[in-house]
Amino acid sequence: MKLDDTWFTEICEDAGSAFSLKITSKLHDEQTPYQRIEIYETQKYGKLMTIDGLVMLSSRDNFIYHEMLSHPVLFTHSDPKDVLIVGGGDCGTLLEVLKHQSVCKVQQVEIDERVTRLAEQYFPELCIANNDVRAEFIFEDAIKWVKGSKDARYDIIIVDSTDPVGPAEGLFTTAFFSECIRVLRPDGIIVQQSESPLIHGHIIKSMYVAMREAGFDNVQSVLFPQSVYPSGWWSATMASKNELLTEFREVDAKKKVFKTHYYNKDVHQGALNYPEFFSEYI
């Protein structure tokens, strides 16, 4: 079966695989100082944002990624107040974080303001909390931002980045994690998107090593489906100095007062359970 010009295709060289979505129109195409951002209307997946030809998110299934990047870490910390989001320009993670009433302040440091402006235009459902007084938008290099931050400043850092090539490469290093551990409070937790358990095991493994080298003694991934990313299976990895990451505020998660579409207490528990090959690998 051949795909004609009405399809967007992303090739994953690592896996010798490709994922395509049927497009009905192209809504936007822009080269920013950092990257090329394109927005498409798809036939069945709602809107699609790509950066440098790689899928960032679709209207249809971004809820899984955004919920699993935020709620597990927020329900693992005992009382998360100050949150830093690194990247996250589409604001979907921010929306989930702001659902937690304990959170007093969220700083979102995204290098490319255009990502956020285009999200406001094409994914307004992800931006409905952008005017929340607790949210602060900072458009600059997050690595510089973290370097310039005071010690013990945050309870949680969420790294909602692109793949570890190009601008995001520096976010997967011991040097970056060492700065993160410094700006986190002693009971602070970092969580970072960490690619596919099936095809990016080597990236996850080296991330575990880098996190541990930086001084994070506890490292724990959560696994979840994500149909628009390579292999359709994705992960986020939490790390802490002292806090156990396999336990969380189950009672609070169970009686959460906000709505989710993927996350719940039982799904959180299940996402912590590693398949055999994954345990052996890491």
Place this chain on the structure above:
Amino acid sequence: MKLDDTWFTEICEDAGSAFSLKITSKLHDEQTPYQRIEIYETQKYGKLMTIDGLVMLSSRDNFIYHEMLSHPVLFTHSDPKDVLIVGGGDCGTLLEVLKHQSVCKVQQVEIDERVTRLAEQYFPELCIANNDVRAEFIFEDAIKWVKGSKDARYDIIIVDSTDPVGPAEGLFTTAFFSECIRVLRPDGIIVQQSESPLIHGHIIKSMYVAMREAGFDNVQSVLFPQSVYPSGWWSATMASKNELLTEFREVDAKKKVFKTHYYNKDVHQGALNYPEFFSEYI
């Protein structure tokens, strides 16, 4: 990004999506009385079998599907002895079933003998237990086989079929499930591959209805990743007259004496936990 002639592509019309694998050579192409079977060598996924242009399995990730179709149901039944596999011609499910020492007899009823013969040739690692004295191969229409079977004959029926179009359509009906309930013992359990939780909710929902109409009071799905199937996320659905399907022989699963690559006790528990949207849907 365009895909040239070195890619195999499967389009999923339901989702307006497509999945492709980079091919290095075509190993076999055959029209049987039932279907067209093709075998490819892929760049990174090992061998690939397609039927009528749809992906059946790859060497790289079939372990997830085969383990999740067999071990959850086998560890849910208290003492599974007699097992019927409907379809399953590639023998991957059979291999997993035969790992259970309680199993005395497995009858595999596959309509197309050529699927099994080609699996023996191209996926020999899935066929290493085919000479087990407990395995019996029957090449005929499974719907007729079940109709002709005696009452209360099996402990477990595993329906390892293609999608509910063409030859497999009759396997997703109340009529078929009614025959299954008749040939199952009172504590018997059926499990059936049940498509993608994200994009085939309508199929899963109508399957639940058909199973309940047939007299299966308990219906429970397990969810798992499967990168070569549409959306990369798949399900199998168990049904029983009386037996609880959310509980299983956890101690036995934990101390299992055989090797798996995906399945373990904790993964089984996690696979039973429905995301919010899935609970609401069904």
